[in-house]
Amino acid sequence: MDLPTLGIGDRIRHHRRRANRRQAVLAGLCGISEDYLSQIERGERTPSGEVLIRIAAELGVHVAVLLGDPMVPAGTAAPPTADADVVGALLGTAPPAGPRPAALLRARVEEAWLIWQTSPERFTRIEPLLPDLVGAVGAAVRAPCAPADAAERREALRAAADLYGLLRSYCRRTGRVDLSLLCADRALRAAEDADDPLRIAAARWNLGQVLLARPGQEEAAREVALRAAENLDKECRGRSAAALRGALELIAALAEARTRRVWAARERLHRRVLPLAARTGEHNTLWTVFGPTNVSLHAVSIEMTDGDAAEGLRTADRIDPGRLPSRERRFTFALEVAACYHLRREDPAVLAHLLELEQLAPQDLLRSPLARELLLSLLRRARPLCRRQATDLAERLRMV
Structure with a gap:
């Protein structure tokens, strides 16, 4: 990273x-x-x-x-990256685990997702859980299956799809985009083997997220998302399916904004995404956090991508991020608001939001390239009133 x-x-x-x-x-x-x-x-x-x-x-x-030698212990260590045991489990170098009942695995994966979306210490809390989960889910999926056990195996595959979706997010946030792509692929294969249309759509949403994180792959992300939304529309109805279609449309909108088609992104939000959000309300189908609030957050992202800080801040003023179940999304929202203030060179507001982010999710702040870029700009240009607090924050983030 x-x-x-x-x-x-x-x-x-x-x-x-x-x-x-x-x-x-x-x-x-x-x-x-x-x-x-x-x-x-x-x-x-x-x-x-x-x-x-x-x-x-x-x-x-x-x-x-x-x-800036990272081996010097005087506060200059590099930010943490992916846990070695988690990486070892993903690459198959960890000791194998025995299969466990699918219902137990599903419950443990849901518990891990809850930690990931809500805990301010989510990295250190999740990392001890993941290696064993990866081994146990893998063993359950690979276990010989008699015809009478088909339902059990399908539940294990669903647990695998959900787990690899979480691992996709974890690997991306810890700078391992290569492993993030691997996890997205495994989630898709597990969802397809389970023949679960909702999870197939969620897995393609995960793949779209990975492609968005890879410069030059925005159009591929858009195509993956729109194809998945079209397939889901043919196979499923109901609130959960609508929420997943909305989440996929948001991937397409972000891809359009990042390829300088902001007009198309805005139009997609208004014509395709907002009606779905009004239909579903606040929803968290397969941990995708789709709903009116998240759509508004994406509107801020699109304006920030376009460099329109004033419109981004006007949109942000109408949002209550506390309604979101995901601390990660609340963090991303506040960071993008800070970036809008940065575009306007309003350094005290940038600093205030960075300090707020430190309270909201300190481990995310430590790992965020954008947050560190904003703080670096503060250190270079801030007036003495902000400089002391900015310097103290930089020290806590191990930038100096």
């Missing part, structure tokens, strides 16, 4: 300010001109090794700290 962090010049400026040193003073102590030090801090010049050593010595830090 390409998580932004501070460059050498930014780090020098950060530690100089922490040491309460003016540029002129530090430059004089290091035997360089104030202008040269200013250029280094702005990223226009790269200091020689000798100069860097002198600067580090005067600031009382190790040279590796200024270089």
